[in-house]
Amino acid sequence: xxxxxxxxxxxxxxxxxxxxxxxxxxxxxxxxxxxxxxxxxxxxxxxxxxxxxxxxxxxxxxxxxxxxxxxxxxxxxxxxxxxxxxxxxxxxxxxxxxxxxxxxxxxxxxxxxxxxxxxxxxxxxxxxxxxxxxxxxxxxxxxxxxxxxxxxxxxxxxxxxxxxxxxxxxxxxxxxxxxxxxxxxxxxxxxxxxxxxxxxxxxxxxxxxxxxxxxxxxxxxxxxxxxxxxxxxxxxxxxxxxxxxxxxxxxxxxxxxxxxxxxxxxxxxxxxxxxxxxxxxxxxxxxxxxxxxxxxxxxxxxxxxxxxxxxxxxxxxxxxxxxxxxxxxxxxxxxxxxxxxxxxxxxxxx
Ligand code: SF4
Numbered sequence: 001x002x003x004x005x006x007x008x009x010x011x012x013x014x015x016x017x018x019x020x021x022x023x024x025x026x027x028x029x030x031x032x033x034x035x036x037x038x039x040x041x042x043x044x045x046x047x048x049x050x051x052x053x054x055x056x057x058x059x060x061x062x063x064x065x066x067x068x069x070x071x072x073x074x075x076x077x078x079x080x081x082x083x084x085x086x087x088x089x090x091x092x093x094x095x096x097x098x099x100x101x102x103x104x105x106x107x108x109x110x111x112x113x114x115x116x117x118x119x120x121x122x123x124x125x126x127x128x129x130x131x132x133x134x135x136x137x138x139x140x141x142x143x144x145x146x147x148x149x150x151x152x153x154x155x156x157x158x159x160x161x162x163x164x165x166x167x168x169x170x171x172x173x174x175x176x177x178x179x180x181x182x183x184x185x186x187x188x189x190x191x192x193x194x195x196x197x198x199x200x201x202x203x204x205x206x207x208x209x210x211x212x213x214x215x216x217x218x219x220x221x222x223x224x225x226x227x228x229x230x231x232x233x234x235x236x237x238x239x240x241x242x243x244x245x246x247x248x249x250x251x252x253x254x255x256x257x258x259x260x261x262x263x264x265x266x267x268x269x270x271x272x273x274x275x276x277x278x279x280x281x282x283x284x285x286x287x288x289x290x291x292x293x294x295x296x297x298x299x300x301x302x303x304x305x306x307x308x309x310x311x312x313x314x315x316x317x318x319x320x321x322x323x324x325x326x327x328x329x330x331x332x333x334x335x336x337x338x339x340x341x342x343x344x345x346x347x348x349x350x
Contacts (some may be wrong), residue, residue, distance in 0.1 A: 023193035073104035283308035
């Protein structure tokens with residue numbers, strides 16, 4: 001398989017979260033061993049963009065809450081200055097939002113933000129978003145809208161994500177209407193944990209989402225609900241807040257043996273483990289215990305039904321060419337001793 005050359009990455013800017021959502025691996029501590037707790041620093045972000053000029057887009061949210069990162073404003077300013085698009089589409093809870101951070105989000109043009117709001121009333125919302133406040137989230141959405149008007153900016157584009165449970169399915173209509181009032185796109189989603197507050201009105205949820213649970217979705221469609229995530233190993237790999245290559249946003253079992261802050265995104269995305277994982281995902285290599293995908297239910301489902309990743313064949317040659325070019329540039333810089341022979345010193349404490 002040819003090497004990859006991603007121009008987009010997912011970069012965890014905070015693995016801390018103040019909420020205690022019952023099914024979330026951040027709240028239960030399941031992420032601790034592989035991801036740890038920390039923040040992306042502005043210094044490491046600048047370092048990363050300096051040494052990876054091919055990067056055009058960075059997604060900043062994943063397992064934690066980006067608004068808890070004390071350097072978020074500086075990170076957004078750096079991306080803006082360098083013309084790199086930044087998004088927060090894996091989700092924010094928007095419960096704690098310092099005014100300076102909200103101002104920076106609008107002023108520096110965070111392109112889009114997905115807000116996790118699983119209800120249309122305070123009581124329903126707090127059933128899953130434990131420690132969260134519906135009123136505070138809505139007030140923060142309104143504040144962002146006011147800042148967008150003040151700066152005459154369409155950004156961030158706001159999306160209301162509603163994970164459907166038994167306790168909130170009756171508020172789907174009200175939430176959709178409220179999202180429209182607030183200028184937000186509405187996106188209902190199936191829960192990944194069907195044992196917590198399972199849907200009751202199956203017909204209604206099926207009409208809305210094509211299935212009442214992810215298990216039913218798989219039976220009906222022949223593929224796992226979030227199976228597209230696996231493409232991140234090719235197109236937009238997940239990098240941890242401390243630079244370690246995690247491959248995809250689902251992975252919290254281990255890293256892929258390289259640090260993007262040290263060796264660069266292209267080299268980390270083409271580590272031996274990443275290459276083996278990609279071959280596993282297309283069904284061309286056996287599972288290996290040291291590859292995080294081997295612990296993932298999505299890989300198990302793929303293996304069970306031979307539902308292997310299919311990559312667009314038409315762009316195969318082009319991707320190979322681009323990847324070789326990027327790797328060549330990296331190697332050239334290394335051989336010529338540019339940036340101190342490597343990418344410069346690692347700037348995060350181990
Ligand atoms: S199998 Fe799981 S861990 Fe591996 S890329 Fe797909 S979603 Fe990520």
